[in-house]
Amino acid sequence: MPIIAPIPRDERRLMQKAIHKTHDKNYARRLTAMLMLHRGDRVSDVARTLCCARSSVGRWINWFTLSGVAGLKSLPAGRTRRWPFEHICTLLRELVKHAPGDFGYQRSRWSTELLAIKINEITGCQLHAGTVRRWLPSAGLVWRRAAPTLRIRDPHKDEKMAAIHKALDECSA
Numbered sequence: 001m002p003i004i005a006p007i008p009r010d011e012r013r014l015m016q017k018a019i020h021k022t023h024d025k026n027y028a029r030r031l032t033a034m035l036m037l038h039r040g041d042r043v044s045d046v047a048r049t050l051c052c053a054r055s056s057v058g059r060w061i062n063w064f065t066l067s068g069v070a071g072l073k074s075l076p077a078g079r080t081r082r083w084p085f086e087h088i089c090t091l092l093r094e095l096v097k098h099a100p101g102d103f104g105y106q107r108s109r110w111s112t113e114l115l116a117i118k119i120n121e122i123t124g125c126q127l128h129a130g131t132v133r134r135w136l137p138s139a140g141l142v143w144r145r146a147a148p149t150l151r152i153r154d155p156h157k158d159e160k161m162a163a164i165h166k167a168l169d170e171c172s173a
Contacts, residue, residue: 004061007038015069030060030072037061083125089139091119092132096141106152112136112143 007015015035019028029050036046037057047054063071092115100107100114107114112129119127136143154160 002038002040003043004034004037004064007034011069012038018069024074027072027074030063031069033057033060034064034072083127083131084123085135085138088119088123088125088127089135091122092136092139092141095119 012035015031019031019035022028029052033046033050033052036049037043041049043054043057043061047057050057060072095115095118096110100110103118105114112133116127116129116132119125119132133143
């Protein structure tokens with residue numbers, strides 16, 4: 001007596017095609033297990049052939065029974081993002097359109113630390129500069145190390161230079 005309900009021929013063909021096309025090999029193993037069970041193999045034989053535990057095969061049967069082929073698909077790896085990623089990427093793109101000086105900073109270029117500080121001010125999220133740097137490619141931005149130059153304009157530069165030139169002229173004479 002089969003363990004799972006009969007699978008229609010067109011669905012079996014789609015499962016075979018998915019096994020051959022997918023890059024997710026765990027999904028392929030689960031599909032293969034369902035096809036083997038449909039063929040009439042025992043759970044122990046399927047587990048032995050696919051090098052997995054019988055309890056795993058039982059879990060896959062439950063998933064397949066409840067949700068069909070879609071229930072066998074793998075979930076995305078890792079935990080979900082904690083911060084509003086799309087909102088922050090949009091904010092990054094808008095911030096980079098302006099110079100840091102527009103926001104009162106005395107820097108000529110953005111650094112990841114400065115971007116993180118500004119994002120933390122605007123959103124209230126406590127993002128680390130390393131997180132901002134990892135997200136820059138997703139926002140379509142290229143990260144380059146900021147050049148260590150100061151571009152502060154001295155309003156009294158002409159007066160100081162005139163005094164220096166005057167002192168040099170007096171020394172030469």
